[in-house]
Amino acid sequence: MFNLIPLAATLGDKLDTTFFGLDTAIFTFFGNMQNGFLNIVAKLFTSLGDENFIIPVAVLAVVLCCFKKTRKYGIAVISAVAIGTIITNLCLKPMVLRVRPYNTLQLSDFWAQFKSWYTSVGSLSESDYSFPSGHTTSAFEVAVALCLCLASDKKGKVAWIPPLLALGTACSRIYLMVHYPTDVIAGVLAGTFAGVCGFFISKLALHIFSKSEKLDKICFEDLFHLKIYKAFYIILAIVIIADFGFSFGKLMTESDEVKCAYNVEYDCNNKARIGEDKYPAIDGKNYCKIHWKQLTAEAEGEEQAEEETDAPAEDVTNETATLPEQTEAEQTNAAA
Ligand SMILES: [Zn+2]
Secondary structure, three states: OOOOOOOOOOHHHHHHHHOHHHHHHHHHHHHOOOOHHHHHHHHHHHHOOOHHHHHHHHHHHHHHOOOOOOHHHHHHHHHHHHHHHHHHHHHHHHHHOOOOHHHHHHHOOOHHHHHHHHHHOOOOOOOOOOOOOHHHHHHHHHHHHHHHHHHHOOOHHHHOHHHHHHHHHHHHHHHOOOOOHHHHHHHHHHHHHHHHHHHHHHHHHHHHHHHOHHHHOOOHHHHOOHHHHHHHHHHHHHHHHHHHHHHHHHHHOHHHOOEOOOOOOOOOOOEOOOOOOOOOOEOOEOOOHHHHHHHHHHHHHHHHHHHHOOOOOHHHHHHHOOOOOOOHHHHHHHHO
């Protein structure tokens, strides 16, 4: 089914074939429940795990560290976000190299069915690798850290709310067809691990603070009067709601975005990086992060191969036939 992929098999390709049955069964479950109302609900939940929301939440967590009353929450959230990002974005995604389902499933018999669900839910797209789900990791790392902090403060009545919202984010990624269900399961595990670590780091940090009189005195709220302290929480709530509205609004208009120009084994449905200095157009075409890196790496390799030998072997010529020509900038670099 997936032997059409000419590149060296990655861990991601192995996951595709190993969990094909499980993934497609869960896609079918979510696909069959699609309707206009749930499409909006799913985008609301997805916004909770969006980097446009999580990054400002992490900044707010740093602010919470400044106040004695909220320090436990601040340290737990910021540590959880750091650990979750390292595990998912820096380690697992570039190691597993799993391509998104809306791309790889084009090579399977499941595509016609999948495509109708993917299109009707808005054809959303990402620009990086699929495993594990970054949105799910983000939502769970914050939610689990908050849940454990709330529970330790004997606020059990509200402690279950963050993980429940995060579960909504996890399901939304499958419902929107941007992740394989196995990506989401891995995201739940990575996020939960990061959240638990964040909570214990926070406990340890507070213990160290309590041992030192100097550290324990660091508390900016002493500078304020009590009424200003309340206003601080109101401003905090407004900032969080406004930020959430911004990331949700961005998502609702996303289907207008330009898709990656790559169409060799499949039509890449990833988001093209338009107008970003880091990912300039290649031969007038815009690509997603994955294919931009792949094409520029191969173009560089091609340059080296040409430098090393004047007469390239026949099969090398065939392989490079589909590659875009070097950009003007690259040609100038090569000449210099
Ligand atoms: Zn692409």
